[in-house]
Amino acid sequence: MRFYKTCLYCDKELIGRTDKKFCDPQCKSAYQYQQGKEHPERFYNKVDNQLKLNRKILKEYNKGGKVILRAELLKEQGFNPNFITHYWKNGKGDTYLFVYEYGFLKKRENNKEKYVLIKWQEYME
Known part of the structure; x- marks a missing residue:
């Protein structure tokens, strides 16, 4: 047949x-x-593509292990802080949001929104 x-x-x-x-x-x-x-693109693909873009942007700007940047700089590149894979809370109570191994903490300095970028470390487990 x-x-x-x-x-x-x-x-x-x-x-x-x-x-x-x-x-x-x-x-x-x-x-x-x-x-x-x-x-139209499926929801799963949209989420996956945004996570990949977020990771790429965080990796590009975090070459030193810990960096502080203006939030608008990342958002201009297409970064969306609502798409994360997990989080980690430090001893001070700050919650770092992660996209795979690259993390960020929202912070306000001089009335401007900034991100503290870090990379996942073994002690964070």
């Missing part, structure tokens, strides 16, 4: 297996790309 008689992308006649959907890998790739463009 044949499910598809023609390629789902280019409509060429299919030869070979009865459950074949595409005539070649290029048509399969083009079809999947087209489907991705036509259907």
